[in-house]
Amino acid sequence: MSIKTQEALVLNKHRCGSMRYSALSFILLLMLLCSHSGLTQVEPKAVVKVSPDQRVFRGETVTLTCDIQGAGDIQWTYSWLKDGSVIPDITERVYTITSLSDNSKYSCEAKSISDAVTLTLSDLPRSTLTLTPNSPVFTGETVNLKCVIESYSDWRWRNGLTNDWRYEWYKGRYSVMLQTSERYTVNRDTLTIRGATESDQGQYWCRGQRDGRPNSSQSSSAVSLTVKASPKAVLKVTPDQRVFRGETVTLTCDIQGAGDIQWTYSWFKDGSVIRDITERVYTITSVSDSAEYSCRGERSDSQRSDTSDAVTLTVSDSYRAALIVTPDSPVFTGERVILKCVIESYSNWRYEWYKDTDSVMLQTSERYTVNRDTLTISGATESDAGQFWCRGQRDERPNSSQSSSAVYLSVKDLKPKPELTSDPAGAALTGNTVTLTCHMNLSPGWDFYWYKYTLNSETKTQTNSYRVKIDSVSDGGQYWCRAGRGKPVYYTQYSDALWVNVTVSPKAVVTVRPDERVFRGETVTLRCDIKWGGDTEWTYRWETQGRNNQYTNSVRRISTQELNIISVEDFHSGKYTCTGQMGTQSSQRSDAVTLTVSAEAQAAVRVSPQPWLTEGDSVTLICEVTGSSTGWTFSWFRDDDHLSDSSRGAGGSYTLSPAALQHTGVYTCRAERGRPAYYTKNSNTQPLWITGVSPSVSLVVSPSRSQHFSTDSLSLSCEDQRNSAGWTVRRYTNRNTEDCSTQTGSRCRIISLSTSDSGVYWCQSESGEKRHPLNITVYDGDVILESSVDPVIEGHTLTLHCLHRSTNSPILRADFYKDGSLVQHQTTGEMNITTVSKSHEGFYYCKTERGQSLHSWISVRVSRSGQISVFKILSSLLAACMFLLATVVLLFKCCRARVPSAEDQSQYSVREETST
Known part of the structure; x- marks a missing residue:
């Protein structure tokens, strides 16, 4: 249905309603006129009530109530009128307008028409957003946004409108309220942005909310905030x-x-x-x-x-002119003098020249030549002496300079003569330099000319010194000098001739104490000697090519003749040289001496000819320091006791001649040198085994052989011809001296031998005497060489057997070797030498298809002549001639002096030493 059609229907209904009300009014009037009661009734009055108020905000709901005053309980129907026109379809007492859109007059009608009530429509209070400072703002600034909500002064509740607003803040298109945060601070009607950044740019708006009416304001217009970098x-x-x-x-x-x-x-x-x-x-x-x-x-x-x-x-201030005079004052008559006026920066200067206090400018003349910034005096005379100054003028800024300071020109008439000196003043040494100096009490700017032997050739320098390299004696001789400056050159007089004497430079020599090869911790002294006939004292310069830069630099600072190194270390190793210094002259550098620093020194001992001796033999122990042989003295020790008989140890050798039984023991040595003394480590141990010709105490071994199989048993006992008490069996194994492992009295029994039981065994008394040492070897192989443990006498038979572990009996087939060479091939497993001689001494071993024995040393003892019975001689002499008693006594003493005792008689014997 169209809007016009709707309006026509409403109009028809209104007309019909109006006709109906007119007819009703006419009927009521007739009833009143015809009434005979004569009473007058008051007509009920319609009244419109408004809730909440006649003044309404846009969008609010308004309720209109039509009350019929004085009507009692009569049931009414109601009509509602807007601006005098009936509102169709509204017949209830209460009329609700859900959203008032405009201003209108409302009335209601039942019996009568109420007075009209005017509803006035207002917009919600406007919110206005202000920005401080004005946009754009700059990064880092504080920005305040303030929300202002208008109030209405003609309202009876206007005071309520200015209070109790809750402000809401918004940015951009988002409906999420801004709250207090790191970016924003909200304080009622103000939003603060502290330290604005570009991310704070955007559209901001606000509005208010409250509990009373109006319960909200309009939203403010959006305000754009622009943030720029701080200008x-x-x-x-x-x-x-x-x-x-x-x-x-x-x-x-x-x-x-x-x-x-x-x-x-x-x-x-x-x-x-x-x-x-x-x-x-x-x-x-x-x-x-x-x-x-x-x-x-x-x-x-x-x-x-x-x-x-x-x-x-x-x-x-304006630029000051500077006056430069060439050459420097004083000048000499006839010299050419150039004065130059210099003004810093700018160009196009016009230069003015003045002399003394005269204000008249100098111009080109016979005396002077002016060329822009230069004034030239050709052939100066004494009349040219005086104060000169200059200044500049120009057309642009600055248009003038300040005047230069006055420069005094001094002109002298006498041509100067220099003095020639040399350094050193005395004789010069080859390999060095001599510095010649041409002395003149003159201003700078001179060149110097040098002459040798003659004045025909010259060498020019810009300084007044000239270094002459003295390579040989021929570099000595006569020298002259003079000075000159300017163009053309103005020369001084020649100096007097100077004679330079040249001597061949001596060569330094480095010596080292105690030796060029030293050991860590020693004190080392290097000395620099220079053979020089003069009485001049030298200072010294040391150099080294070591591995420690800090030490190398410290050596260069030493100027004494001796370089001392306390407690030498590895980094002191290297080549050392020295040079002597005598003033500016140096000696020839020494040849390099190589200092080698090794780890802690170790002494080593060796024996000659062998460690197994018979009483009366001679033996020498030799003590040496590995890698060094200079400056050592030696100390000797036996069984850790220091030996005081140093005469035996002179030169590192300790000689026992003749060797006695008490010399048996384990020897070590130690070397020392320097002050304070430096000691080597103690040497290795070296035992000496000395046996008597007819020992009173014997070490008895069972089984009686020098080589034994491991796991076999061994019995050793000390047997004294007089008394075995007080003797024990001791041994030396693996460089240690100890008692035999299982000992009862003078007897020792080892139930199960092992290779660690190999060593030298002997008998030792309670007082420390050592007797009858024997070498016992325990082998864990399958073959051993059997020989007697006691010496064999020269001329006797030597018997050797080759034994196998499984049978402990001779092997039928065996080869016997002496000193590595095959001696015999036997099918009986036994080798015999019927008559032993000294030539049979050596290392022996046997070899079979089942294995090879260890080596044993076989030594041969030579027998001495038999003892002559002293008693038989005396008996014969007494029987022959009693009266020759005195002669017999003398013969008796003589025989005793030259014939050894029976105990001294020696026999050939065999000693065995083993080696693998």
């Missing part, structure tokens, strides 16, 4: 940062990146504000002193730009 002030200077005193300077402050913002300006001089200057351009009409200037801009909301970089305004 930078830039200071420009015209005409230049360097100005002359009295000039006008214009300073301009430009705010870059600020757009069309209006600024006021602050100016600073040396960091302090210049008062009353707020314009962009600051003009200094007459600059007087140098200073630093800077500026910044300020907006009306007190926001500031960054301060400009400081610009230093340098105020100077």
Whole structure:
């Protein structure tokens, strides 16, 4: 249905209703006229009540109630009128308007028509958002957004509108309220952004909410916040940062990146504000002193730009002219003198020249030649002496210079004569240099000319010294010098001749104490000697090519004749040289001496001819220091006791001749040298085994052989011809001396032998006497060589057997070797030498298809002549001639002196030593 059709229907209904009401009114009037009661009734009155109020905000709901006053309980139907027109289809007492859209007058009708009630429609209070400072703002600034909600002064509840608003803040298109956070601070009607950044840019809007009516405001219009980088002030200077005193300077402050913002300006001089200057351009009409200037801009909301970089305004006087005179004063008659006027910077100067106090400019003449900035005096005379000065003039700024300081020109008539000296003043040594010096009490600017032997050839230098390299004696001789300057050259007189004497340089020699090869911890002294006939004292310079740079540098600082190293270390190793220094002269460098530092020194002992001896033999123990042989003295020890008979140990050798039984023991040695003394480590142990010719105490071994199988048993006992008590069996194994492992009295029994039981066994008394040492070898192989443990006498038979572990009996087939060479091949497993001689001494072993024995040393003992019976001689002499008693006594004493005792009689014997 169209809108016009709807309007026509409403109009028809209204007309019909109006006709109906007119007829009803006419009937009621007739009833009143015809009534005979004569009573007058008051007509009920319709009254419209409005809730909540006649003044309504757009969008609010309004309730209209039609009350019929004075009608009692009569049931009514109601009609509602808007602006005098019936509102169709509304017949209830209460009429609710859910959303009032405009201002209108409403009334209701039942018996009568109510007075009209005017509903006035108002918009919700407007919210206005203000921004401080104005956009754009700059990064880092604090921004305040304030939400203002209008109030209505003609409302009776206007006081309520200004209070109790709850403010809501929004940014951009999002409907999420902004809350207090790291970015924002919300305080009722104010939103604060502290330290704005570019991320804070955007559209902001606000609105209010409250509990009373109106319960909300309109949303504010969106305000755009633009955040820019903080603008930078830039200071420009015209005409230049360097100005002359009295000039006008214009300073301009430009705010870059600020757009069309209006600024006021602050100016600073040396960091302090210049008062009353707020314009962009600051003009200094007459600059007087140098200073630093800077500026910044300020907006009306007190926001500031960054301060400009400081610009230093340098105020100077006009450039001062400088006068340069060549050559330096004094000059000599006839010399050519050039005066040059120099003005720093700028060009197009016109130069003016003046002399003394005369204000008349000097011009080109017979005396002077003026060429722009140069005044030339050709052939100076004494009349040219005086004060000269200059200045400049030009058409542009600066238009004049300051006058130069006056320069006094002194002119002398006498030609100077230099003096020639040498360093050193005495004889020069080959390999060094001699410095010649041409002395003149003159100003700088002279060149010097040097002559040798004759004045025909010269060497030119710019300094008054000349170094002569003395390679040989021929570099000595006569030398002269003179000086000259200018163009053409003006020469002084020649110096007197100087004779330079040359001597061949001596060569330094380095000696080392105690030796060039030393050991860690020793004290080393290196000495530098120079053979020189003169009485001059030398100083010394040491150099080394060691591995420690810090030490190398410290050596170079030593100037004494001796270089001492206390407690030498590895890094002291290297080549050392020295040089003597006598003033500026040096000796020839010494040949390099190589210092070698080794680990701690170790003594070593060896024996000659062998460690197994018979009483009366001679033996020498030799003590040596590995890798060194210089400067050592030696100490000897037997069984760890120091031997005081040092005469035996002279030169590192300790000789026993003849060897006695008490010399048996384990020997070590130690070497020392230097002050303080440096000691080597103790040497290895070296035992000496000395047996008597007819020992009173014997070590009896069972089974009686020198080699034994491991796991076999062994019995050893000490047997004394007089008394076995007090003797024990001791042994030396693996360099240790100890009692036999299982001992009862003078007897020792080892139930199960092992290789660790190999060693030398002997009998030892309670007082420490050692008797009858024997070598016992335990072998864990399958074959041993059987021989007697006791010596075999020269001329007797030597029998050797080759035994196998499984049978412990001779092997039928065996080869016997002496000193590595095959001696016999036997099928009986036994080798016999019927008559033993000294030539049979050596190392023996046997070899079978089942294995090979260890080596045993076989030594041969030579028998001495038999003892002559003293008693038989005496009996014969007494029987023959009693009266020759005195002669017999003398013969008796003589025989006793030359014939050894029976105990001294020796026999050939066999000693066995084993080696693998």
